[in-house]
Amino acid sequence: MTTVATRPERAGVPSRRRSGRRATVAAAAALLLVLALLASLALGSRPLAVDQVWQALTAPDGGEATTIVRELRLPRTVLGLTVGLALAVAGVLFQALTRNPLAEPRILGISAGASFGVVLAIAVFGVGSLAGYVWFGVAGALAAGLLVLAVASGTREGASPVTLALVGAALDASLAAGVYAMLSIDARTFEEYRFWVVGGLTGRDVGVAGQVLPFVLAGLALAALVARGLDALALGDDVARGLGHRIGLVRLGGGAAAVLLTGAAVAAAGPIAFVGLAVPHLARALVGADHRWTLAVSALLGPALLLGADVVGRLVAPPGEVPAGIVTALIGAPLLAYLVRRAKVVTA
Numbered sequence: 001m002t003t004v005a006t007r008p009e010r011a012g013v014p015s016r017r018r019s020g021r022r023a024t025v026a027a028a029a030a031l032l033l034v035l036a037l038l039a040s041l042a043l044g045s046r047p048l049a050v051d052q053v054w055q056a057l058t059a060p061d062g063g064e065a066t067t068i069v070r071e072l073r074l075p076r077t078v079l080g081l082t083v084g085l086a087l088a089v090a091g092v093l094f095q096a097l098t099r100n101p102l103a104e105p106r107i108l109g110i111s112a113g114a115s116f117g118v119v120l121a122i123a124v125f126g127v128g129s130l131a132g133y134v135w136f137g138v139a140g141a142l143a144a145g146l147l148v149l150a151v152a153s154g155t156r157e158g159a160s161p162v163t164l165a166l167v168g169a170a171l172d173a174s175l176a177a178g179v180y181a182m183l184s185i186d187a188r189t190f191e192e193y194r195f196w197v198v199g200g201l202t203g204r205d206v207g208v209a210g211q212v213l214p215f216v217l218a219g220l221a222l223a224a225l226v227a228r229g230l231d232a233l234a235l236g237d238d239v240a241r242g243l244g245h246r247i248g249l250v251r252l253g254g255g256a257a258a259v260l261l262t263g264a265a266v267a268a269a270g271p272i273a274f275v276g277l278a279v280p281h282l283a284r285a286l287v288g289a290d291h292r293w294t295l296a297v298s299a300l301l302g303p304a305l306l307l308g309a310d311v312v313g314r315l316v317a318p319p320g321e322v323p324a325g326i327v328t329a330l331i332g333a334p335l336l337a338y339l340v341r342r343a344k345v346v347t348a
Contacts, residue, residue, distance in 0.1 A: 088302025091276030113144025137267025199325020274332025
C-alpha cells in the first residue's frame with residue numbers, strides 16, 4: 001500500500017521541479033526586462049538618475065529631464081518593447097512551423113516583402129515619413145507571407161517545412177532584386193531607405209508603435225492559440241493528427257501570427273537582425289521545448305535584448321550612436337554560436 005501511494009508522488013516530483021525552474025526563469029527574464037526598460041529611460045548621452053526618470057513619468061515639470069524622458073526616450077523604449085517582443089515570438093513560430101532551427105523572418109520572404117513595400121511607398125507614392133510608409137511595410141510583409149503560403153499549399157507536398165523554406169527563399173531573392181532596381185534609379189529613395197534598412201529605434205515617435213500595435217496584439221493572440229499545436233507538430237504530422245490536432249489550421253494560424261508580428265516589427269524599426277534567431281534558442285535552452293513556455297520567455301527576452309542593444313548603441317560613441325540593428329548583430333552572432341556549441345556538447 002505504501003509503495004503504491006508514494007509512486008505517483010515521486011513521479012510528480014520531476015514535473016514540479018521542472019515547472020518551478022521554468023517559473024524561476026520566467027521571473028528572472030521579467031526582471032531583466034524591467035532593468036532594460038529602466039536603462040533605456042535613464043541612460044544615454046545625458047544620463048539621468050532613477051528618481052529623475054520617475055518624476056518625469058509621474059510628475060512632469062517641463063524641465064530638461066522631463067523633455068529627455070518623455071519626448072526622446074519613452075517613444076523609442078515603447079517601440080523597442082513592441083518590436084523586440086514581436087520579433088522574438090515570430091522567431092519561435094518560424095522555427096516551429098518549418099522545423100528549422102535557423103529559421104527567422106527572412107525564411108519566408110517576410111522581411112523582403114516589408115522592404116519592397118517601404119521602397120515602393122517612397123519611390124512611387126512619394127511618401128517621405130516613417131509614419132507614412134510603415135503601412136506599406138506591413139502590407140508588403142502580409143502580401144509576401146500570403147503569397148508564400150498560397151504557392152506552397154499548391155505544390156504536391158503542400159505547405160510542408162521544406163516547401164515553405166524553398167518558396168520563401170525564392171520570393172526573398174525576387175523581392176530583393178526589385179528593391180535594388182528601384183534604389184538604383186532614384187537617389188532620394190536610396191537616402192530614405194538607407195535610414196530605415198539599418199534597423200533601429202532612432203527617430204521613431206510613439207505614434208509608430210501605436211500604428212503597429214494592433215498587428216502585434218493580433219499576432220500574439222494567434223500565437224497563444226496555436227502554442228499547444230506547435231508541440232504536436234514537433235513530433236511529426238502523423239503523430240499530431242493522431243493526437244487530434246488539425247495541422248492545417250495550426251500551420252495557418254501560426255503562419256498568420258508570424259507574418260503579422262514580423263511585418264509590424266520590420267515596418268516600424270527596419271530589418272533588425274538576430275533577435276528572431278537567437279532569442280528562441282536561448283529560451284529553449286532555459287525552459288525546454290514546451291512552446292507555451294518558450295513563447296512566454298522569448299516575449300520577455302526579445303525586448304530586453306533589443307532595448308539593451310539600443311542602450312549600448314547610445315553609450316559607445318556619444319553624442320552620436322550606433323543603430324540597434326548593428327548592435328544586435330554584434331551581440332547575437334556570438335550568442336548564437338555559444339548556444340549552438342553548448343547544444344553540441346550536451347548531445348555528444
